[in-house]
Amino acid sequence: xxxxxxxxxRMNLNIDPVLHIWHWQIPLYLFLGGLAAGVLxxxxxxxxxxxxxxxxxxxxxxxxxxxxxIIIGLIALLLDLKHKLYFWQLxxxxxxxxxxxWGAWVLMAITPLSFVWVGIHLKEVFPKIDFSxxxxxxxxxxxxxxxxxxxxxEWKFGWLTKLEKLAIENKKMLAWAILLASVIxxxxxxxxxxxxxxxxxWNTAILGPLFLVSGLSTGAASIMWLSKSHEEQKxxxxxxxxxxxxxxxxxxxxxxxxxAGPQVQIESAALFWGGEFTLYFGLFVVILGLIMPGIxxxxxxxxxxxxxxxxxxxxxxxxxxxxxxxVEAGQITRYLY
Amino acid sequence: xxxxxxxxxxxCVGCSDCVVACQTENNVPHGYARDWITETVDGVYxxxxxxxxxxxxxxxxxxxxxxxxxxxASHIIEGGIVKVTPGKxxxxxxxxxxCPYDARFSSPEGWVDKCTFxxxxxxNGQDPACVEVCPTHCMYFGDxxxxxxxxxxxxxxxxxKVLAPEAGTDPQIFYLI
Ligand code: SF4
Ligand code: SF4
Numbered sequence: 305x306x307x308x309x310x311x312x313x314r315m316n317l318n319i320d321p322v323l324h325i326w327h328w329q330i331p332l333y334l335f336l337g338g339l340a341a342g343v344l345x346x347x348x349x350x351x352x353x354x355x356x357x358x359x360x361x362x363x364x365x366x367x368x369x370x371x372x373x374i375i376i377g378l379i380a381l382l383l384d385l386k387h388k389l390y391f392w393q394l395x396x397x398x399x400x401x402x403x404x405x406w407g408a409w410v411l412m413a414i415t416p417l418s419f420v421w422v423g424i425h426l427k428e429v430f431p432k433i434d435f436s437x438x439x440x441x442x443x444x445x446x447x448x449x450x451x452x453x454x455x456x457x458e459w460k461f462g463w464l465t466k467l468e469k470l471a472i473e474n475k476k477m478l479a480w481a482i483l484l485a486s487v488i489x490x491x492x493x494x495x496x497x498x499x500x501x502x503x504x505x506w507n508t509a510i511l512g513p514l515f516l517v518s519g520l521s522t523g524a525a526s527i528m529w530l531s532k533s534h535e536e537q538k539x540x541x542x543x544x545x546x547x548x549x550x551x552x553x554x555x556x557x558x559x560x561x562x563x564a565g566p567q568v569q570i571e572s573a574a575l576f577w578g579g580e581f582t583l584y585f586g587l588f589v590v591i592l593g594l595i596m597p598g599i600x601x602x603x604x605x606x607x608x609x610x611x612x613x614x615x616x617x618x619x620x621x622x623x624x625x626x627x628x629x630x631v632e633a634g635q636i637t638r639y640l641y
Numbered sequence: 642x643x644x645x646x647x648x649x650x651x652x653c654v655g656c657s658d659c660v661v662a663c664q665t666e667n668n669v670p671h672g673y674a675r676d677w678i679t680e681t682v683d684g685v686y687x688x689x690x691x692x693x694x695x696x697x698x699x700x701x702x703x704x705x706x707x708x709x710x711x712x713x714a715s716h717i718i719e720g721g722i723v724k725v726t727p728g729k730x731x732x733x734x735x736x737x738x739x740c741p742y743d744a745r746f747s748s749p750e751g752w753v754d755k756c757t758f759x760x761x762x763x764x765n766g767q768d769p770a771c772v773e774v775c776p777t778h779c780m781y782f783g784d785x786x787x788x789x790x791x792x793x794x795x796x797x798x799x800x801x802k803v804l805a806p807e808a809g810t811d812p813q814i815f816y817l818i
Contacts (some may be wrong), residue, residue: 312696313657314677316746323743325734386732387751393712393729404735405711501705502741502808566807639741641805 310640323635329384331627334493335522336377337411338515338623340370341490342523344418346540348483352476359539361531364425369526370418374411403499407492414485420471421482427457490516497634505572505634508561514554515627521547522623525597529616537612541601544619548598555590572637581633589629593622643702643785644720644758645813646772647795648695652779655680655693659771659780663697666759666770670749675756676771695771695780698723698744698756699804699812705739715753720784721813722760727752741808758782785813 318325347367350359382388395412399405435441435450449458459465471478494515497506521544528540562573576585597615604610655678663669663676676697683690700723707715707723714729715736725736725745730752737745737753748754759769767773772780783790792815801815 309682311680312677313660313679314674314696314743316673316743319737319743319746323737325737325747384734385751386734386747386753387727387730388732390712390728390731390752393714393731397711397713399711399713401708402711402735404709404733408711499709500735500738502739635738638743639805639808 323638326631326635327384328628329380331624331631333377333380333384334496334515334627334631335624336373336380337493338490338519338627339522339526339620340373340377340414340418341486341493341516342520343367343373343526344370344414344421344482344486344523345490345520346523346527346543347421348479348486351479352483359533359536361533361536362527362540364429366523366527366530367418367425368422368429371415371422374415374418378411378415403492403496407489407496410485410488410492414482414489417478417482417485420467420478424468424471424475431457433457487516490519493519497630500634502639503634503637504566504568504639505562505575505630505637507569508558510554510558510561511630514551514558517547517551517554518623518626521551522620525616525619528612531612538605541605541612541615544615545598545601545605548594548619552590552594568637568639572633575633575636581629584625584629589622589626592618593625594619597622642720643813644700644722644763644783645785645792645796645815646758646769647781647792647799647801647815647817649777649779649781649795649799649817650692650694651817652777653693653695654777656776658774658776659695662770662774663756666762667757669754673746673748673754675744675754694804694816695775696742696744696804697771697814698740699742699810699814700756700758702811702813703809705741705810706736706745709735709739711735718760720758720760720763722758723755724757724760725753725755741805741810742812 312320314320343366346362350356351363356363382391385391394405394408397405398409433444433448435444447460447464449460459468491512494511494513498509498511500506524540524544524547528537528544531537531540559573559576562569575581597618600610600615604612657678660674660676660678664674667675669675676695679694679696681692683692700721702721704717704723707717711733712729712731714726714731716724716726718724727750732747732751732753734747737747745753745755762769768782772782781791781795783792785793787793795817796815799817801817803812803815806812
């Protein structure tokens with residue numbers, strides 16, 4: 305058999321023997337970005353469809369996860385930057401050819417929007433404020449006027465009142481803006497990877513839609529978990545089943561594409577088919593993260609009693625592992641020469 | 642102007658003098674390398690073929706590393722040389738992920754470092770340090786747009802290959818074979 309042996313004298317840290325320049329922070333960031341995109345997508349969608357009361361968890365409660373997820377995600381991203389003090393350079397320019405750049409700008413746009421969205425629903429979600437609570441009490445006191453009895457949602461600052469009024473008056477527009485931004489954010493988490501031609505595993509346009517669907521499904525799972533209304537749980541359970549089917553279809557599509565591709569992509573697919581990522585991907589992502597929760601949800605809809613937390617948690621953990629596997633495995637794949 | 646390099650794999654003995662010359666000339670941090678030697682053995686025993694190559698950034702014509710850089714720290718200067726501005730680099734690693742040759746690395750300070758074709762030497766009319774120091778004179782450097790430059794002449798007369806052309810970056814280091 306003809307064989308080739310390649311020995312390189314290079315030993316650069318994080319580059320050799322295999323590339324590992326991105327660590328746990330990036331997959332976590334991608335997961336949280338997808339989750340935020342998912343909850344914001346459904347919140348704005350059901351608000352636009354005038355079903356705010358029917359699906360109140362989706363519209364009013366679950367979005368609280370979004371700013372939290374985005375902020376933790378951004379901290380994770382910052383932790384992975386190697387030249388951290390220069391972070392601001394990201395916001396001195398827009399480079400459309402660089403997903404990293406326009407992604408940073410989309411986050412810049414969606415973060416304040418998500419805060420505003422959460423803000424205009426706070427009064428309904430938490431009608432009573434308990435100022436004696438340490439953390440939240442202090443937080444409330446920073447923004448609202450204190451009053452005997454503790455029931456007060458009057459903002460301390462005039463501009464906050466004005467902003468709230470403006471947002472409520474233009475809520476439809478706000479919802480449309482969030483809907484659009486959330487789709488871009490969801491797709492971005494996949495395109496960020498697929499823009500890297502040099503990594504054969506990532507070099508496929510299907511990663512954009514695949515990450516979007518996966519993000520939406522983690523969002524739907526969170527809503528389902530948080531919701532107290534049976535009707536709402538049922539709706540999001542159905543949405544989740546649909547998303548799982550689409551995701552499985554995309555995954556099959558991904559691997560069919562690899563198998564029809566050049567040698568480097570066939571080798572990338574082999575990492576998941578007998579290679580070192582088989583267990584993580586096959587068991588934790590596909591079986592425990594997609595198929596099993598899908599089956600549980602179908603059973604639940606057919607009258608079996610399964611606690612909603614079980615499939616929801618499985619989908620969330622599966623989505624997280626999915627991103628870890630793709631980021632780790634992608635860095636291993638490369639052109640050999 | 643289009644700077645390029647041709648490297649004669651038939652003359653290279655893999656001594657690593659170019660690696661040391663670069664590290665000294667450019668104060669490359671200890672333990673890192675902007676250029677390196679790759680050794681490949683190819684064929685069926687007993688007819689094996691050994692090839693030594695001195696490798697570095699290919700200063701590609703189609704540069705994914707520059708395109709994916711979010712800040713413009715990675716950029717192209719006169720003559721097609723690909724450079725990084727440390728004060729603009731945030732160390733996001735996008736350019737490192739983009740390079741099919743893994744020619745970049747993250748310096749201990751955090752910005753991304755790579756071969757510069759010794760543009761500070763070129764400005765003085767000198768060759769890059771690796772080219773000048775090579776004991777077998779296996780490297781040729783110059784302007785491809787100038788038909789009489791060393792590099793233009795040697796690639797016009799010899800058979801050559803580039804590395805991983807299928808990655809599509811249009812590399813500008815030519816290996817004479
Ligand atoms: S070899 Fe890599 S770093 Fe150099 S120009 Fe090409 S893609 Fe960029
Ligand atoms: S690491 Fe620096 S040079 Fe590379 S893409 Fe990021 S900002 Fe640009």
